[in-house]
Amino acid sequence: MMRPHRSHPLWLAYILHRLSGLALAIFLPAHFYVLSLALTAPNDLDGFLHWADKPLVKVAEFGLVFLLAVHFFGGLRLMAFELLAWSKDQKTLAAASVAFSFLIAASFLLRAI
Amino acid sequence: MAFGSNTLDVSVWRGDADGGKFESFQVPSQESQTILDVVVWIQQKIDPSLAYRYACRVGMCGSCAMSVNGQPRWTCRTHVQKVLRGRRVEIAPLRNLPVIKDLATDMDPFFEKWVRAEGVFHPTLTRNDEIARVSPVDQRRVEADAAVECINCAICYASCDTVQGNPDYLGPAALNRAWTLVNDVKDGKRSSILEAVSQEGGCHNCHSQGSCAKFCPNELSPITSIAGLKRETTKSFFGRG
Numbered sequence: 502m503m504r505p506h507r508s509h510p511l512w513l514a515y516i517l518h519r520l521s522g523l524a525l526a527i528f529l530p531a532h533f534y535v536l537s538l539a540l541t542a543p544n545d546l547d548g549f550l551h552w553a554d555k556p557l558v559k560v561a562e563f564g565l566v567f568l569l570a571v572h573f574f575g576g577l578r579l580m581a582f583e584l585l586a587w588s589k590d591q592k593t594l595a596a597a598s599v600a601f602s603f604l605i606a607a608s609f610l611l612r613a614i
Numbered sequence: 615m616a617f618g619s620n621t622l623d624v625s626v627w628r629g630d631a632d633g634g635k636f637e638s639f640q641v642p643s644q645e646s647q648t649i650l651d652v653v654v655w656i657q658q659k660i661d662p663s664l665a666y667r668y669a670c671r672v673g674m675c676g677s678c679a680m681s682v683n684g685q686p687r688w689t690c691r692t693h694v695q696k697v698l699r700g701r702r703v704e705i706a707p708l709r710n711l712p713v714i715k716d717l718a719t720d721m722d723p724f725f726e727k728w729v730r731a732e733g734v735f736h737p738t739l740t741r742n743d744e745i746a747r748v749s750p751v752d753q754r755r756v757e758a759d760a761a762v763e764c765i766n767c768a769i770c771y772a773s774c775d776t777v778q779g780n781p782d783y784l785g786p787a788a789l790n791r792a793w794t795l796v797n798d799v800k801d802g803k804r805s806s807i808l809e810a811v812s813q814e815g816g817c818h819n820c821h822s823q824g825s826c827a828k829f830c831p832n833e834l835s836p837i838t839s840i841a842g843l844k845r846e847t848t849k850s851f852f853g854r855g
């Protein structure tokens with residue numbers, strides 16, 4: 502069970518940021534290794550890319566992009582909170598405009614594919 | 615006493631620095647009863663050896679904080695009806711502080727950190743000087759104003775996982791106090807305070823989990839004060855503050 506003093510949004514944001522960072526750090530060596538195959542063993546790389554086309558791997562890729570997005574925006578949130586002395590209203594407006602532009606961008610993306 | 619529908623089933627942590635366990639008490643339920651009322655009732659009617667601390671009973675002195683159902687609260691202003699789970703409630707000493715006995719914790723480490731954070735006023739004038747004028751709309755006064763109502767109850771300190779993980783960390787209350795002084799134009803040692811709070815265990819240890827602001831009974835926001843300290847220490851690091 503969640504300890505009572507942790508059940509609030511900021512703590513969840515903190516743990517999400519931590520865990521996504523950890524997961525990305527674990528993934529990175531594999532990422533670099535595969536990239537290095539392009540130089541050291543192009544045939545293996547082709548084999549791998551072929552394998553990576555499987556649906557399950559695609560779903561896993563979604564997870565990866567999700568982690569990246571969570572970590573990226575979590576970091577931006579922290580930097581904005583700590584470095585910009587904004588008022589509550591300014592923060593709400595900023596968050597709203599980011600969410601809105603996200604919505605527009607996502608709908609364009611969906612039309613493109 | 616018989617266990618009826620108007621009886622509370624209260625678990626109270628009993629023990630000392632070497633450990634302890636929960637003990638169960640049956641307490642008659644009353645209208646507008648606070649958690650502190652329950653603790654006082656147990657001590658006066660059942661077990662006079664129960665140790666706890668309080669003074670004002672009206673949310674001013676900050677001495678009655680305890681952990682209620684796992685969450686730090688000021689017990690004199692916490693209504694039983696609000697926190698009851700069925701008929702049960704669990705009362706324990708605050709987290710992150712050494713226990714003296716039962717519900718009373720040793721506050722020394724907490725206040726020592728206030729001093730380490732330079733959370734003491736550094737005067738520049740004497741009683742013979744004119745009183746310095748501070749405009750209530752001055753930006754720094756507004757910043758300080760938002761943080762001055764601290765009652766030193768250590769609820770933020772008990773709720774903070776960074777304090778738990780790093781015994782050296784000054785904690786939200788001490789840093790919040792330092793922030794009020796950084797914004798006090800009458801304080802003569804702004805740079806010493808910034809120096810003190812940027813040491814190991816200082817404001818840059820904060821992970822912005824925000825439990826301090828979430829649970830502060832006076833609705834202060836130490837996390838915002840600490841963010842302010844992070845900004846000011848960063849500025850002074852780059853020689854612009």
Ligand code: FES
Nearest residue numbers: 671673676678690
């Ligand atoms: S007894 Fe003083 S704040 Fe609760």
